[in-house]
Every structure is written in structure tokens, then in C-alpha cells.
Amino acid sequence: MQNVAIRAEGLTKRYGGVAALDHLDLEVAPGEVIGYLGPNGAGKTTTIRLLLGLISPSGGRAEIFGVDCQRRPAQTHRRLAFVGGEANLWPSLTGAETLHLLGRVHGSVDAAYRDELVARFDLDPAKKVRAYSRGNRQKVILIAALMTRADLLVLDEPTSGLDPLMEEAFRLSIREARDRGQTVFLSSHILSEVEALCDRVGILRAGKLTEIGTLAQLRHLSALTVQATFDGAVPDLSGVPGVSSVAADGRVIRCHVRGPVGPLLRVLADSGVTELLSREPSLEELFLAQYGNGLGQGSQQDQGGQQDQGGQQDQGGQHDAG
Amino acid sequence: MTQAEVAVPAPAPTRVRSAGSPSTVVALVTARKAVRSGAIWGYIFGVLVTSSAITYPRIYKTQAARDALAATYGANKATSALFGPAPQLQTVAGFTAFKISMTLILLGAVWGLLTSTRLLRGEEDNGRFELLLTGQTTRARAAAQALMGLGAGVVTLWALTSVFAVGVGLDSSVKITAGRALFFALAMAATPVMFLAVGALTSQLAPTRRQAAAYAAAFLGVNYAVRMIADAGVGLHGLIWASPLGWVEELRPLVAPRPLALLPIAAFTAAVAAVAVRLAAARDVGVGIAPDRARARPRLRLLSGTVGLAIRLVRPTVIAWWVAIAITGLIFGLIAKSAGATLSGSSGQVLAKLGAVGAGPDAVLGVCFLVLAVLLGFVAAGQVTAARSEEAEGRLDHLVVGPVSRYRWLGGRLAVAAVALLAGGVLAGVFAWLGAASQHSGVGFGTLVDAGVNLVPPAVTIGGIGVLAFGTWPRRTSVVAYVVLGWSLLVVIVGGFGGSGTAINWLLDTSVFHQTASAPAVSPHWVANGVMVAVGVACAAIGGTAFNRRDLQSE
Numbered sequence: 001m002q003n004v005a006i007r008a009e010g011l012t013k014r015y016g017g018v019a020a021l022d023h024l025d026l027e028v029a030p031g032e033v034i035g036y037l038g039p040n041g042a043g044k045t046t047t048i049r050l051l052l053g054l055i056s057p058s059g060g061r062a063e064i065f066g067v068d069c070q071r072r073p074a075q076t077h078r079r080l081a082f083v084g085g086e087a088n089l090w091p092s093l094t095g096a097e098t099l100h101l102l103g104r105v106h107g108s109v110d111a112a113y114r115d116e117l118v119a120r121f122d123l124d125p126a127k128k129v130r131a132y133s134r135g136n137r138q139k140v141i142l143i144a145a146l147m148t149r150a151d152l153l154v155l156d157e158p159t160s161g162l163d164p165l166m167e168e169a170f171r172l173s174i175r176e177a178r179d180r181g182q183t184v185f186l187s188s189h190i191l192s193e194v195e196a197l198c199d200r201v202g203i204l205r206a207g208k209l210t211e212i213g214t215l216a217q218l219r220h221l222s223a224l225t226v227q228a229t230f231d232g233a234v235p236d237l238s239g240v241p242g243v244s245s246v247a248a249d250g251r252v253i254r255c256h257v258r259g260p261v262g263p264l265l266r267v268l269a270d271s272g273v274t275e276l277l278s279r280e281p282s283l284e285e286l287f288l289a290q291y292g293n294g295l296g297q298g299s300q301q302d303q304g305g306q307q308d309q310g311g312q313q314d315q316g317g318q319h320d321a322g
Numbered sequence: 323m324t325q326a327e328v329a330v331p332a333p334a335p336t337r338v339r340s341a342g343s344p345s346t347v348v349a350l351v352t353a354r355k356a357v358r359s360g361a362i363w364g365y366i367f368g369v370l371v372t373s374s375a376i377t378y379p380r381i382y383k384t385q386a387a388r389d390a391l392a393a394t395y396g397a398n399k400a401t402s403a404l405f406g407p408a409p410q411l412q413t414v415a416g417f418t419a420f421k422i423s424m425t426l427i428l429l430g431a432v433w434g435l436l437t438s439t440r441l442l443r444g445e446e447d448n449g450r451f452e453l454l455l456t457g458q459t460t461r462a463r464a465a466a467q468a469l470m471g472l473g474a475g476v477v478t479l480w481a482l483t484s485v486f487a488v489g490v491g492l493d494s495s496v497k498i499t500a501g502r503a504l505f506f507a508l509a510m511a512a513t514p515v516m517f518l519a520v521g522a523l524t525s526q527l528a529p530t531r532r533q534a535a536a537y538a539a540a541f542l543g544v545n546y547a548v549r550m551i552a553d554a555g556v557g558l559h560g561l562i563w564a565s566p567l568g569w570v571e572e573l574r575p576l577v578a579p580r581p582l583a584l585l586p587i588a589a590f591t592a593a594v595a596a597v598a599v600r601l602a603a604a605r606d607v608g609v610g611i612a613p614d615r616a617r618a619r620p621r622l623r624l625l626s627g628t629v630g631l632a633i634r635l636v637r638p639t640v641i642a643w644w645v646a647i648a649i650t651g652l653i654f655g656l657i658a659k660s661a662g663a664t665l666s667g668s669s670g671q672v673l674a675k676l677g678a679v680g681a682g683p684d685a686v687l688g689v690c691f692l693v694l695a696v697l698l699g700f701v702a703a704g705q706v707t708a709a710r711s712e713e714a715e716g717r718l719d720h721l722v723v724g725p726v727s728r729y730r731w732l733g734g735r736l737a738v739a740a741v742a743l744l745a746g747g748v749l750a751g752v753f754a755w756l757g758a759a760s761q762h763s764g765v766g767f768g769t770l771v772d773a774g775v776n777l778v779p780p781a782v783t784i785g786g787i788g789v790l791a792f793g794t795w796p797r798r799t800s801v802v803a804y805v806v807l808g809w810s811l812l813v814v815i816v817g818g819f820g821g822s823g824t825a826i827n828w829l830l831d832t833s834v835f836h837q838t839a840s841a842p843a844v845s846p847h848w849v850a851n852g853v854m855v856a857v858g859v860a861c862a863a864i865g866g867t868a869f870n871r872r873d874l875q876s877e
Contacts, residue, residue, distance in 0.1 A: 052723050055873035077725025088716035090635065091530070093625075094618050101625040105724035124617075130530070131616035141720070154723075 005030045005152055005183040006051065010060030013046050020046040022207040023060065028185060030065075030151070033178050035194035036187040037287055038204030044187040045085075047204075048156045051185075052082060064152060081106065081145035085157035087137035089129045095140050096125035102144040114147035120169045135161040146173050152183045159190060171196060195283040203290050210290060219280045222289060223256035227277040228268050235271040240264050348454050349467035349474075352441050356475025363433050364479040367426055367510060368486025370812070375418045379495040388412040395420065399555035400686040403657050404693065406553055406571050414496050415576040419506070427570055428546070430479075430513040435538035437475060438521025442468055444531040452607060465522070465602030469595055472518045480511035498576065506575035512587050516566050517542065519594040526601035529614030536642060542567075543646055547653060554657045566590055628726050629734035636708060640742045643701045647694060647746050648753040651774075654690040655757020658683035658765070683763040687754060688843025691773055694750045695835055696811055698781040701746055703803035705739035706788030710799040714877040728870045736789065736862060743781045750774040765842060773841035779854035780810070780834035786858030786865075793868030796875050810834045 006028040013021040021043040028034050038044050049055045051062055053073030062069040064076040089098055099118075103109035118125055121139040129137060138161045145153060159170050167190075174184055174197050188194050194201060195215065202212040211218055223244070230251045237246045242259040257264050261278075268276065281289070382388045392411035395401050401408065405424040410416025442465075445451040455464055484507035491498030498506075521538045528534035545565045552561035552568060562568035563586075572583040605611055624630035659682075709732065712718045721731055751774020758765045788803030795802065813833040830836040837854055839847045 049874075052719075054719060054722065056871070073722070074725040074727045077723050080723070082719070082723040084716070084719060086716055089720070090631075090717060092635070094620055096620040097622060097625055100620065100622050101631060102720060102724065104626045105628065105721055105726055107725075126617045126619070128616055128618060130614070144720075 003030070004028070004063070004066065005032065006062070006064055006185060008047075008051070008060065008062045011047070011050055011057055011062050012059035013043075013050060013055065014058040019207045021050065024209055026202065026209065026212070028183060030183050031178070031181045032200065033174065033184040033186065033198050035198035035201040036185065036204065037189075037191070037194060037201060039291065042204040043207040044204055045156055046207075048082075048154055048185075048187060051154060052077070052080075078107070079150060080152040080154055081148045081150035082154045083141050083145045083156065083158040085160045087134070087141045087161075089137055089140060091130035092128065094126055094128050095123055095132065095136075098129060098140055099125065099144055099147070102141075103147065106148045106150075108149065109147050110149050111147075113149065114143065117143045117146055117173065120173070121166060133161075135163060135166065138162055139166065142170065142173075146177070149180070150182065152185065153177060155184065155186045155188075157188055158186070159188070159193065167193070191283045191287055201283070203287065205290060211286075215283065218283075218286050222281050222286050223258045224261065225254070225279055225281060225285070226257055226261075226264065227252065227254045228273045229253075229275040231272045231274050233271075235267055237264070237267060240267055346467065347457060348459060348464045349470045351454060352468045352471025353474035354471075355441055356437060356472045357478045359433070359437055360475035360478035361482060363429070363514075364482025367429075367479065367483040370422050370426065371418065371483065371506075372486050372490040374422045375414055375490045375496045375498070376493060378414045378417045382417075385412070391417070399553075400657060400689060403550045403554040403653075404690060406549075409574075410577050415498050415502065418498075419574075419576040423510070423571070423575070426510045427513045427567055428542075430510060431517040431542050431567070432539075433479075434476070434514040434517030435521040435524075435535060435542065438472055438518045439525050439531050439534040439538060441472065442522055443525035443528065443534040446525075446608060447531050455607060460603070461607065462599055462603035465526075465599045469519075469522055469599070472522070473515075476511055476514045476518060479514060480507055483507040483510055502576055502579065505573075505579050505581070508584075509570055509573040509575040512570045512573065512584070513567065515591050516587060516594070519591045519598065522598040523594050523601070525610075526598050526605060527611045529610040529612060532639075533612075534610075536638075540642075543649070547649065550653055550657075556657075627734075628721055628731050629738065631721075632735045632738040635712075636705065636738060636742065639704065639708070640701065640746075643697065643704075643742075644746055644749055647697050648749045650697065651694060651750040651753035652757040654687060654694075655754040655759070655763070655770075656761060658686045658690070658754075658758050659761040659763040683758060683765050684769075685843045687758070687765065687770070687773065688840035691750070691754075691777060691841065692814065692835060694754075694774075695777045695780055695838060696807070698743055698746050698750075698777050699784050699807040699810070699834075701742055702739065702781040702785035703788055703800070703807050705735070705742065706785055706792060706803045707800040709735045709789075710792050710796060713796065713874055716876045718874065719876075722874070729866060732789075732866050732869060736785075736866075739785060740782070743778050743785070744775070747774040747776070747778040747781075750777060769842045772846055776838060776841040776846035776851065779851040779858070780838050782858035783834045783854045783861075784810070784858075786861035789862040789865035790868075791865070793865030793872065796869075796872075797877075806834070810836075 004027055006026065008024045008026040011021060011024040011026075012019060024043075024047060036044055036047070046055070050057050051064065051069055053069045053076065056070060065079055067076045069076055093101065099114065103114070121143060123136060123139045123143065127136075129140070132140070138159070142158055145155070153174075159167050162170060171193065174186070177184055178197075184197075186194065186198060198215075200212065200214050201218060202209050203218075204210070230253070232251075234248050234251060234253050237243050237253065237255055241263045242257050242261070243264055244256050244258070246253065246255040248254075255264075382391055389412060392408075395408040396411055398408070405420060408416070408420040411420060442451075451464075455461065459467070484504055487498070487503035487507050488500050490496055491500060491503040517538065520541055521534065524534040524537035524541075525531075528537055545567045548561055548565040549567045549571065552559050552565070553571075562572060566587070569583050569586045569590075572580060573587075574580050574583075601611055624634045712735075718731070722728055748771060751771035752767075754774070755765065755767050755770040758770065759767075784803060784806050787806050788799060791802035792799040810833040813829050814835040834854065837850050839845065839850065
């Protein structure tokens with residue numbers, strides 16, 4: 001087996017003047033589960049469509065298990081299975097017919113595992129695709145990909161439309177895939193899903209990969225959240241080195257601290273602190289921090305920031321979908 | 323008092339720019355799309371009327387030429403069955419009415435049923451209609467409003483046709499009164515109106531848009547066949563009143579207007595529309611009245627690869643076309659002998675302008691087979707459109723990452739399309755022979771099968787050009803394929819009834835149908851056919867290569 005499952009070198013896709021993906025360098029090892037995060041239009045789907053050879057890069061190249069994605073797409077496809085976020089299937093076929101067709105097209109199917117998945121995802125395969133809900137159509141393409149036991153699973157927002165029970169079934173299936181040594185490339189909006197499943201996380205912003213690493217590494221680079229309660233007046237923390245995003249609420253103060261915590265602790269100790277909590281940022285906070293919001297500053301502001309980002313990327317986003 | 327308790331003035335209500343009152347929004351949304359489409363087709367109708375009216379006096383300059391024309395078509399049962407009766411061919415008005423009425427009637431019917439099923443059932447299938455239904459409306463009111471929106475589309479079509487008809491009537495060589503021109507435009511808008519209503523009704527009955535359009539198209543096909551028999555001069559003219567297309571014919575615009583025939587048209591439209599609204603209120607959103615089998619036992623035989631999948635997907639449509647082609651061929655065969663008997667020496671020469679040579683059933687079939695060639699052209703354009711929609715709607719993604727190479731997928735689809743075309747051609751020949759043989763017409767089986775196969779090359783060219791568009795200009799695949807078909811038909815009709823000259827010949831050469839010999843009136847030109855197939859295959863090869871290199875594009 002090659003020692004790299006996915007390799008991208010300077011991978012770039014431009015639509016007109018807009019870079020939907022800008023010089024992506026990425027290596028994914030076999031057996032790794034990698035999370036790929038970014039807001040709408042950041043270039044996630046563009047990356048996946050480039051890896052699948054559905055679109056051609058404006059620059060750079062990509063390989064899957066050492067085979068060029070552009071020159072030999074069919075050869076790379078033999079070792080991967082793909083799940084898209086929009087389950088566009090043939091409305092006149094039933095679920096069973098669709099699974100049969102996609103299995104025959106792919107060439108390898110673990111029939112026993114397929115039946116197990118049909119039961120696990122509680123799918124009625126006798127129904128026509130036309131009659132399925134969105135979530136049920138999503139189940140069909142998930143099962144179709146998982147049943148191949150392909151060496152690489154490329155998943156583009158695979159759980160859109162699934163209920164929490166099915167989300168759990170999905171996580172179980174991905175853990176099984178990892179245990180079997182399959183590589184998983186998981187692009188997702190659901191941060192808890194990525195946090196639960198992925199060994200490494202890449203964060204994409206405006207077509208550029210801005211962060212990549214294990215969650216521990218990313219946390220290390222990021223700020224610590226501190227909450228302190230005082231018995232008297234709250235101190236002014238604005239001048240303390242490393243401290244940011246200070247928010248006071250009565251006798252409680254919340255802030256973020258980056259780098260050494262000594263200066264902050266000294267101020268707190270002198271101010272009659274009665275309770276002190278500190279914790280590492282969640283992936284959600286890391287993600288939001290990437291997009292220019294201070295950690296944990298009211299959800300309204302967070303949403304505003306995300307929308308802005310989405311707005312800037314609208315053009316790229318449209319092409320993304322195309 | 324703390325700051326929080328200070329009374330804050332209530333924010334002023336936000337004014338939202340209204341897209342119409344909440345109760346008319348469905349009508350407006352539907353009207354916007356229907357008017358756009360009605361404007362395009364009104365323009366096409368207008369151009370057809372104008373070109374037909376102004377070419378007549380330039381081609382048939384002398385009274386003798388006009389009399390010869392009238393002698394030929396005035397009593398010709400074949401052309402009467404195909405295009406309707408042809409009174410007063412000695413006049414511009416009579417000629418125009420004869421030459422383009424049936425084309426406009428059929429185009430109008432197809433426009434009506436496609437527009438209606440697209441804007442009603444189609445909008446429902448893709449979920450957009452639900453958004454509107456959650457507004458301040460009911461299902462019945464929304465359906466009635468949508469019908470009003472469609473009405474705005476047909477009014478646009480009528481208005482544009484009127485402008486052109488009245489305008490060309492003012493020409494000193496044409497001289498059609500404004501009143502007659504307006505009545506003609508009204509008559510040409512009558513089929514669109516009726517088929518908008520029919521499409522609205524089938525949109526309630528069928529479980530999907532495609533099936534709704536198929537039901538309405540089947541109704542149109544039966545109608546045309548009934549009308550054809552009524553006009554075939556076999557003593558059944560009373561049947562004309564059994565067909566809505568016949569009512570339009572009985573309006574006799576430009577020749578001897580009969581406004582009374584508007585009554586059944588209006589009554590039919592109102593009744594069908596009322597039933598459609600009642601059904602819309604009675605049924606659940608998203609499902610038709612006709613049962614849709616949501617569950618089915620798996621039929622896996624064909625689903626072992628992309629070719630099998632292509633067969634499975636196109637089978638219902640292709641079989642419907644085959645049935646239509648077979649029935650049309652059969653009817654042509656049945657009428658060929660009696661129609662051919664009315665041809666005599668001088669009138670045969672005029673018919674020769676449509677491509678027929680000689681006299682008798684062969685000559686009649688030679689002209690009639692143009693209709694079959696057009697039907698096969700529709701099959702070809704439809705197949706290319708279907709291939710593009712697999713890509714546009716994202717289903718192709720599942721196959722190409724399957725792993726199926728793009729060449730293999732497209733090759734499979736084209737092979738299936740080629741079989742559909744070839745079998746369609748053979749069916750046309752075989753069924754025309756069955757009809758002809760039952761009347762002892764004396765046209766050989768081999769001759770008619772050859773004539774049927776002779777219909778395939780132009781369809782291959784249309785399909786090939788469609789594939790070229792698919793590879794290089796994917797979002798316009800369907801438009802390009804249907805424009806090649808529509809243009810070829812238009813040119814051959816104008817040229818066929820028209821005269822000769824360098825300009826006309828040059829135009830005629832751009833029509834794939836003109837390149838086809840009018841078999842069985844004359845022997846097929848196999849060299850010309852080979853060239854057409856080669857052009858089609860070459861275009862498809864270039865298109866396929868471009869498709870293999872370009873980005874996949876969904877809508």
C-alpha cells in the first residue's frame with residue numbers, strides 16, 4: 001500500500017478572477033480520518049470535486065494512492081467511494097435497485113455488510129427514490145459508499161438531513177471503517193461530528209487551508225477560556241498581556257488568554273477572586289476564532305461573522321455548487 | 323428605576339417592498355415565467371405568419387400559377403389530412419391559412435402542454451410551489467391563480483401574433499383586413515389556451531411532471547389522429563367536431579371566419595380548467611390523483627451497468643415515441659392510395675416542390691414521411707437532453723466516481739439512442755407498409771422499410787450536433803438540439819411550398835430534412851445519408867472529447 005492516501009500539491013481552482021481553491025497542499029495518510037472544515041463557499045466541495053476528477057484544476061495536482069486524479073480518474077475511483085451532500089438519485093428506481101446499480105458499477109460490494117447497514121440505517125429499500133424523504137435518500141448514498149469497503153471514503157457533508165439517531169449510526173460506521181484501516185476524508189459543518197471522529201482537522205478559509213493539525217495541536221495554538229467570579233468589584237483586565245475578549249456580567253468576568261497565564265493570574269489573585277474556571281476551546285470555538293470572532297462572544301455576533309464570510313464568498317460558492 | 327426598565331419605543335413596522343398582494347403572488351410568479359415564454363413563441367408565430375404572407379405574392383406571381391396551386395392542394399387528401407383543408411389557395415389569405423395554420427396549431431398545443439405542466443407540476447415536484455402555498459392562499463386558490471398566470475402568457479402570445487398579422491396585412495401585396503388578422507391570431511391562440519388547460523388537468527392527475535406532460539401529449543396525439551381521419555376525405559368529416567384541434571380548424575380564420583366555433587373551445591377550456599382547480603383542492607400536494615406506486619419489487623436485470631441503466635431510464639419515453647411513430651406511419655399508409663389517386667400530371671409537379679416525384683401512393687408517402695422524420699428528430703433531441711439532465715441534476719456524479727469513464731457513460735447513452743432511432747425508422751416503414759398493404763396500394767415492403775431507415779440519418783445529425791453542444795456548451799444542449807430541429811423543419815416547409823432561387827437553395831441546404839431524399843417517392847440517396855451520419859458521428863466525437871475534458875456542470 002502506498003504511504004499517502006491523498007496528496008495535493010499547489011492545487012488551485014479559479015473561476016474567472018475568483019480563486020475557489022488557492023494553492024492547497026495536503027497529505028493524508030492511509031487509515032487516517034481527516035476532518036475538512038470551512039463555511040459555505042470556502043472551497044470544500046471544490047477540493048472534493050478536484051480530487052474526484054469531476055473538475056480540472058487551474059494549477060497544481062492531486063493524487064489518490066499515488067495515482068493522478070486528473071490523468072487516471074477511473075483508476076483512482078476504483079479505490080474510493082463518494083458521498084455528496086445532495087442525494088440526487090434516479091427517482092424511478094427503488095432503494096434496492098439503486099444500491100444494486102451502484103454496487104455493480106463500483107465492482108465490489110460486501111453484501112452482508114450492505115444488509116447490516118440497511119438495517120442499521122433503518123432504510124426501506126422497496127420504496128422508490130421519488131417517495132423517499134431527503135434523509136432517506138441520503139441514507140441510500142451513504143450505504144452505497146460504505147458497502148463497497150473502499151480504501152478511501154470521500155464524504156462531502158454526508159449527514160445532511162439525517163436525524164440524531166442516524167447520525168449516531170453514521171459515527172459507528174465511520175469508526176468501523178477506521179478500524180478496518182480505511183481512510184476517511186470528511187467535509188462537514190457539524191463540528192461535534194468532526195470532533196468525535198477525526199484524527200486531524202483542516203480549516204479552510206476563502207479557498208486557503210489556514211490550519212491543519214490534530215485537535216490538541218490546534219487547541220495549543222488557540223486561546224484558553226477563563227471565567228472568574230469575584231467577591232467585590234471586578235478588576236480591569238484590558239491591559240493584561242495576552243488577554244482578549246473581556247466580557248463582564250455582574251461579578252463574573254470572562255476572557256481569553258493566549259500565551260503565558262502568569263500575568264492574568266497575578267491580577268486575579270489581587271482582586272479577590274472566589275471562583276476560577278478555565279477550559280480548552282471546543283472545536284466550535286476554534287472554528288469561530290478562525291473567522292475573526294473572539295471566542296465565546298455572544299452567539300449573535302458569531303452568526304454575523306459567519307454570514308459576512310459567506311457573503312464574501314458568494315461567487316465562489318456558486319461555482320462550488322456547479 | 324434601573325436602565326432596563328426605561329420604556330423603549332416600539333420599533334416602527336418594517337416596510338417590505340411587496341411583490342404584489344399576498345393573494346395574487348402565485349398568479350404573478352407564474353405569469354412572469356409564462357409571459358416570457360409566451361413572448362418568445364408569439365414572436366416565432368408572428369415571424370412565421372409574416373414570412374408566409376409576404377412570400378406568396380412573390381412566388382406565385384400569375385393567376386395561372388395560383389390556379390395550379392389551388393388545383394393541386396385544394397382537393398389533395400394527403401395534404402388535407404396532414405395540414406387541414408386548403409380552400410382559396412388563389413389568395414394570400416387562403417394560402418397563409420393553409421400553409422402555417424396546422425404548424426402553429428401543433429406548436430401552440432405543444433407549447434401549452436409543456437408550459438402548463440412545467441409551471442404547475444414541475445414547480446410542485448421541485449418544491450418551489452410549496453413555498454408559495456404556505457403563504458396566504460389555499461390549494462384551490464393557488465391553482466386558479468396559477469391558471470391566471472398562464473393566461474397572461476397566452477395573452478402575450480396572442481398579442482404578439484396579432485401585431486405581426488395586422489402589420490403584414492397592411493402590405494399592399496397582402497391586403498388582409500385588421501379584423502381578419504386579429505381573428506386569425508385569436509384562432510392561433512386557441513390551441514395554446516386549450517392545452518394550457520389540459521396540461522393543468524394532467525398536472526393534477528399524474529404523479530410527476532414528466533408523466534403529466536406524457537398524458538397531455540397522448541391526448542394531443544389522439545386528437546391529431548382523429549382530425550386527420552376527418553380530413554382524409556374518407557367520408558368521416560363529421561369527426562372534426564370530436565377533436566379540439568378540429569374546432570380550431572373550423573374557425574377557418576382568414577378564409578371564412580366562423581366565430582361560433584369559439585364556443586366549444588371556450589366551453590372546453592373553462593370546463594377542463596374548473597376540473598383542474600377542483601382536483602387541486604381535493605388532492606394532497608406533491609402527489610397526483612393517479613396512484614403512484616411508491617413501493618416496487620426490485621427489477622435488477624438491466625441494472626448491472628450504465629448501458630442497462632440508460633435503457634431502463636429512457637425506455638418509457640422511447641416506447642411512447644415508437645408507438646406514436648408506428649400509429650402515424652400506419653395512418654399514412656392507410657390514406658396513401660386514396661390521396662395518391664387525386665394527383666394528376668400538373669399537380670404532381672407542384673407536389674414535387676415538397677420533394678415528391680411522380681404520382682400515386684409513393685409520392686404521397688414521400689411527403690408524409692417528412693412528419694415521421696420530424697418525430698425521429700424529436701427522439702434524437704430528447705435523448706441528448708436526457709443525457710444532459712443526468713449531469714445537470716447531479717446523478718452522473720454517482721456513476722463517474724463509480725468508477726465509469728465519461729466516454730463509456732456517454733458512449734452507452736448514445737448507443738441506446740442510436741438503437742432507439744434505428745428501430746423508430748424501421749417501425750415507421752413497417753407500419754406504413756401495413757397500412758398501405760391493407761389498401762392494396764402496391765408499395766413494396768422493402769421500399770417502405772428503406773424509406774423508414776432513410777429517416778434515421780437526419781436524426782443522427784441532429785443528435786450529433788446536440789452532443790457537440792453538450793460537450794462545449796452544456797447548459798444550452800437542449801436549446802441547440804431543438805433549434806436545429808425547428809430550423810430544419812421551418813426551412814423545409816417554407817422552401818417546400820415556396821419557390822426557388824439562390825437564396826432559397828442556400829437556406830434549404832441548411833435543413834437536415836432537405837438533405838434527405840423523399841423516399842419512397844424517390845430512392846434514398848445513400849451517399850447523402852452517409853454524409854449526414856458522418857457529420858453526426860464527427861460532431862458527437864468532438865462533443866464527447868470536449869465533455870471528457872471539461873468540468874462537470876450541475877444546474
